[in-house]
Amino acid sequence: MNAHLEQLSPTLVWRHFRTLCDTPRPSGHEAELVAKLQRWADQRGLKHDRDTFGNLRIVKPATPGHESAPGVILQGHLDMVAQANAGHDHDFTRDPIATYVEAGWLHARETTLGADNGLGVAAALAVLEDDELTHGPLEALFTLEEETSMGGALNVAEQWLEGDVLLNLDSEDRGEVYIGCAGGADVVVDAQLPTTALTEQEQVMRLALTGLNGGHSGMDIDKGLGNANRLLVRVLRKLESHGMRLGDYHGGTLRNAIPREAFASLFLPRDEVAAATALVAELEAILQRELGPLEAGMRLSLEPASEPESEQEALTADATGMLVAALHSAPCGVERMSSEVPGVVDTSNNLGVVNLDAGRFHLCALVRSLHDSAVFDLADRFSALFGLIGARVKVENAYPGWAPHADSALLARFCRVHESLLGAAPEVKVIHAGLECGILGSKYPALDMVSFGPLIRGAHSPQERVELDSVEEFWKVLRALIEDLARTS
Missing domain, CATH: 3.30.70.360 (Alpha-Beta Plaits)
Incomplete structure (x- = not known):
């Protein structure tokens, strides 16, 4: 199902998003998707492990010669909100999400789309697969049950993650970067x-x-x-x-x-x-x-x-x-x-x-x-x-919330990369939503973090949709930022 997604650009990202749409993954039912990602990692020779809660980590060694660059953690959550319009019979534990493109946006038919946070997860998987990308040590952290309880982030194992910076890929506005969020x-x-x-x-x-x-x-x-x-x-x-x-x-x-x-x-x-x-x-x-x-x-x-x-x-x-x-x-x-x-x-x-x-x-x-x-x-x-x-x-x-740090070195780097690539500095914002950064930062206080993503509207409702051009832009910025970090030794 959703074969048309593989005709979109960037191909790597949309191919992985197709897997997410085809695999039911409401909160508490992420096991099938986790198993697929583990098999995919094995096929690519990538190390992977899980903590006691079930969060998944996939690791990729640095491009030769860039082993001393800062370790980058790409982070997103695997679950999605399950909402369907009244009268639409959809079993989120069994049925795939049916998608369609209209006027430059991707939608789902009568249900939530799962772009929150499926596109962030897809982008992280695409980074792991991209053999043309120059990068330092990479970790992709995929958490569970974010939408219902933040359970995955709250139970992430301590002394497990090895990276120096964390890129949370769970924001939903084009041309913006988030450095703080609400607790709840x-x-x-x-x-x-x-x-x-x-x-x-x-x-x-x-x-x-x-x-x-x-x-x-x-x-x-x-x-x-x-x-x-x-x-x-x-x-x-x-x-x-x-x-x-x-x-x-x-x-x-x-x-x-x-x-x-x-x-x-x-x-x-x-x-x-x-x-x-x-x-x-x-x-x-x-x-x-x-x-x-x-x-x-x-x-x-x-x-x-x-x-x-x-x-x-x-x-x-x-x-x-x-x-x-x-x-x-x-x-x-x-x-x-x-x-x-x-x-x-x-x-x-x-x-x-x-x-x-x-x-x-x-x-x-x-x-x-x-x-x-x-x-x-x-x-x-x-x-x-x-x-x-x-x-x-x-x-x-x-x-906990995520207290903003305007003097973040990672933020300065992100702004420089964004402006160089797109010709405009991003808006620096604090979001009234529960990003997992606050929780992960409390467990790993030395992490420097930012959050960014493509333009998503109507999240948590059947009106959820994502702008196609913004996904292309999101991918370009993500790749450029990782390559820029790789040049730091």
């Missing part, structure tokens, strides 16, 4: 709430909010995109005046993707159904006006449930009000902008996953900040808020 943590909330059975005076209705764009919960958090959980809870808050009780709720699938859809079953007094339906139509128009053309596809509906209504239960009226109030009050979106880096989000939260089944409530949010202290403060606000409804709150998978 997952906030997990669980509660068992009281329920009572459906009464003869109630009717079960299905409330749905669909058609949002979604996006990356860090880089897109300030773009004005709708969060399906935030919006549907707002609707639920209004419907309480009609005696609504909440049956079940399902919104979002990943804590690091802005949720595109949310669904709820409601128990409504039968004599309130018509008024509630009219209110939902009014709220749809209000939300469409507020969100504007950015979310033109947003749809909100309230319809009778099709499933049998006997023996169903919903939260009590008090529990419904308590839960909806807590969710309505929960931090969501940009908390504050940076006072140190103009135009960059400092602290944010994404209400990524919200579920309610048979009274069992579960929420997973992702808090990010350029300051680790602010991560834990915002997480503590969740604990305080949901503690009021008797929920259990845990802060998990915390990872």
Whole structure:
């Protein structure tokens, strides 16, 4: 599948990206891809090993005469976000990603593309294969489970990597280089709430909010995109005046993707159904006006449930009000902008996953900040808020940010190479996302690091796409930087 990718340039990069598209690799299911890469390394006579977590390292000796050059670590993650449009039947653990080219961009059909971070991984593999490249000692580090927990980076073995500089290939903007990133943590909330059975005076209705764009919960958090959980809870808050009780709720699938859809079953007094339906139509128009053309596809509906209504239960009226109030009050979106880096989000939260089944409530949010202290403060606000409804709150998978160093020697070299090759200096930036650099830097503090990549838009959503020309440019800069480093002894 995806044979057309091998007709694109640079051929080496796209051939490896085809392998990644053809090999299912959602977080936690990277084993098949790891096995393929190990066989490929064996075929090329390249040494490879794994740490106890399963992260993969492939090593290539320096070009003869360049053994004393700085060792270069090429780093990316093997997993991808698994998101498909509603109604599109795709099994990310079994089915390949179907790709197509349109107007100079590569897209996937109805799913995430996996350019995040598949193109970084493909570029690292292409470097290892490129026998015309002059280079110092090379290591390619491929981590696991970045998209769900940063588990691979958090568990990278210490005293394992040997390089002096690290090139993280997981950024998504053309003509930019990143020297810092936000840290983050997952906030997990669980509660068992009281329920009572459906009464003869109630009717079960299905409330749905669909058609949002979604996006990356860090880089897109300030773009004005709708969060399906935030919006549907707002609707639920209004419907309480009609005696609504909440049956079940399902919104979002990943804590690091802005949720595109949310669904709820409601128990409504039968004599309130018509008024509630009219209110939902009014709220749809209000939300469409507020969100504007950015979310033109947003749809909100309230319809009778099709499933049998006997023996169903919903939260009590008090529990419904308590839960909806807590969710309505929960931090969501940009908390504050940076006072140190103009135009960059400092602290944010994404209400990524919200579920309610048979009274069992579960929420997973992702808090990010350029300051680790602010991560834990915002997480503590969740604990305080949901503690009021008797929920259990845990802060998990915390990872440090990457403090920028503007005097980095590697950054100076990157800027010089970029300007010489492309005629313009790159923009030096800090990103509001969880690059693995912060974690790896805490384990290997002597590493000098930068992050760069091709132009990717819509990451973590089925709108994900990559600009073809930017991949060519990314490859040229990567090769030139490695060759420039090889001249250092």
